Amino acid sequence: MPSYYTSAPGKVILFGEHAVVYGKVATAGSLGLRSYTLVQTRTDGTIEANLPDVQLVRTWKSSDIPRQARWEGYPFPPAAMNTDLLDHLAQFVDLAAHRNQSQAAIALLYLHAYLATDDTATQGFDLSVRSNLPVGAGLGSSASYSVCLATALLKMNGHLSSLSTGAEQRELVNQWAFQAEKVIHGNPSGIDNTVSTLGGAVMFKKGEKIEPLPGFQSLRFLLTNTRVPRSTQVQVANVRKLQEKFPSVVNPMLDAIQEISISCKELFGQDDLERAQLLSRFGELVDVNHGLLAALGVSHPALEKVREISSKMGLKSKLTGAGGGGCALTLIRDDVTPETVAAVKQLLEAEGFQCLETQVGGPGAGVQTLEAPKTIAEFLTLDLTSLEVTPNWDYMV
Ligand SMILES: Nc1ncnc2c1ncn2[C@@H]1O[C@H](COP(=O)(O)OP(=O)(O)O)[C@@H](O)[C@H]1O
Ligand SMILES: C[C@@](O)(CCOP(=O)(O)O)CC(=O)O
Numbered sequence: 001m002p003s004y005y006t007s008a009p010g011k012v013i014l015f016g017e018h019a020v021v022y023g024k025v026a027t028a029g030s031l032g033l034r035s036y037t038l039v040q041t042r043t044d045g046t047i048e049a050n051l052p053d054v055q056l057v058r059t060w061k062s063s064d065i066p067r068q069a070r071w072e073g074y075p076f077p078p079a080a081m082n083t084d085l086l087d088h089l090a091q092f093v094d095l096a097a098h099r100n101q102s103q104a105a106i107a108l109l110y111l112h113a114y115l116a117t118d119d120t121a122t123q124g125f126d127l128s129v130r131s132n133l134p135v136g137a138g139l140g141s142s143a144s145y146s147v148c149l150a151t152a153l154l155k156m157n158g159h160l161s162s163l164s165t166g167a168e169q170r171e172l173v174n175q176w177a178f179q180a181e182k183v184i185h186g187n188p189s190g191i192d193n194t195v196s197t198l199g200g201a202v203m204f205k206k207g208e209k210i211e212p213l214p215g216f217q218s219l220r221f222l223l224t225n226t227r228v229p230r231s232t233q234v235q236v237a238n239v240r241k242l243q244e245k246f247p248s249v250v251n252p253m254l255d256a257i258q259e260i261s262i263s264c265k266e267l268f269g270q271d272d273l274e275r276a277q278l279l280s281r282f283g284e285l286v287d288v289n290h291g292l293l294a295a296l297g298v299s300h301p302a303l304e305k306v307r308e309i310s311s312k313m314g315l316k317s318k319l320t321g322a323g324g325g326g327c328a329l330t331l332i333r334d335d336v337t338p339e340t341v342a343a344v345k346q347l348l349e350a351e352g353f354q355c356l357e358t359q360v361g362g363p364g365a366g367v368q369t370l371e372a373p374k375t376i377a378e379f380l381t382l383d384l385t386s387l388e389v390t391p392n393w394d395y396m397v
């Protein structure tokens with residue numbers, strides 16, 4: 001019974017969220033916080049999903065999922081989303097009252113409908129995903145979940161071995177993860193799944209080759225989860241409504257947001273700029289980007305509170321991800337003392353916020369073949385740090 005672990009990181013968007021949906025450049029890096037999956041075939045034709053982060057435990061009969069006939073471009077996904085299949089699965093999983101569970105289950109079954117082979121369609125499988133990321137907080141948990149799913153189903157069904165290079169395999173994972181992100185978000189830019197698949201720190205523009213931004217890894221951030229729940233799909237749809245209502249106002253704002261990423265790249269390219277100067281200008285760009293996002297309507301009083309607290313300590317913060325709640329990032333300049341960081345954290349935690357410190361720009365997605373099958377119960381009790389991704393895992397950047 002083949003068994004695999006897969007793993008994929010979350011991401012932090014430094015500059016350019018929302019604007020990236022409109023084809024503008026954005027800057028992002030992978031996080032040390034990751035999701036992990038156990039997947040293995042069964043023998044009784046059942047699909048059992050255990051997703052503790054969204055409190056979902058469900059079984060379905062694999063034969064109830066309408067398998068899709070071979071399509072053009074196989075094994076890469078078809079060009080358009082299959083809305084009939086999406087509608088069918090939404091009715092079938094019948095979880096409309098629980099958006100997070102419903103999105104997660106539909107994404108899983110949508111990928112299964114395309115990627116199952118005759119064998120796995122009759123055997124069924126167990127799948128469990130656990131994450132160190134806060135769900136629905138702007139750190140790309142949906143992309144990390146999507147990349148984990150895509151890697152797991154592609155590996156279990158033998159599609160990865162049909163491609164000869166690691167780069168092609170990562171592209172296949174990324175494209176299927178993008179399909180799952182579409183199920184969850186509606187209209188994602190693709191930045192989150194790309195960063196989660198490839199890892200590293202990049203400048204991203206829809207449809208173009210991504211560009212590494214190595215300077216990003218030398219920066220230190222504090223991430224603050226306001227714990228205010230929000231949905232990326234809703235925030236993205238709200239910005240779209242504003243853009244459709246006032247295109248002549250909103251479009252220049254999106255262009256200005258793009259210029260922030262370009263200015264950031266120029267800062268890193270200026271060899272004669274002292275580090276202190278670089279960090280100070282960088283902080284100014286953080287401020288400007290937040291101001292533009294707030295003008296687009298995606299801030300929240302809790303995010304403004306993070307800015308107020310950090311600003312009193314001389315630090316610059318902005319919302320990160322879709323906003324409307326979720327996380328903010330605070331730039332920790334080199335001259336900021338550990339005492340100052342501790343004091344800021346204390347003030348933020350006193351508001352009920354959660355502070356997260358993690359590395360940026362680490363490894364992307366990976367898969368590991370297990371020598372012996374594991375039960376889901378064993379996987380659920382594992383210490384996730386024992387699954388730390390090492391270069392022994394396959395498909396690493
Ligand atoms: N660990 C997980 N297990 C199951 N589903 C997940 C997990 N992480 C994310 N998701 C799915 O992604 C959705 C959150 O996505 P989104 O609103 O884009 O927030 P985020 O900013 O965290 O990506 C959840 O509602 C759920 O459907
Ligand atoms: C707002 C957006 O730019 C990023 C969303 O990130 P998250 O799901 O909030 O982690 C949307 C997108 O790029 O698809």
Ligand SMILES: [Mg+2]
Pocket residue numbers: 140141142143185192232
């Ligand atoms: Mg998301």
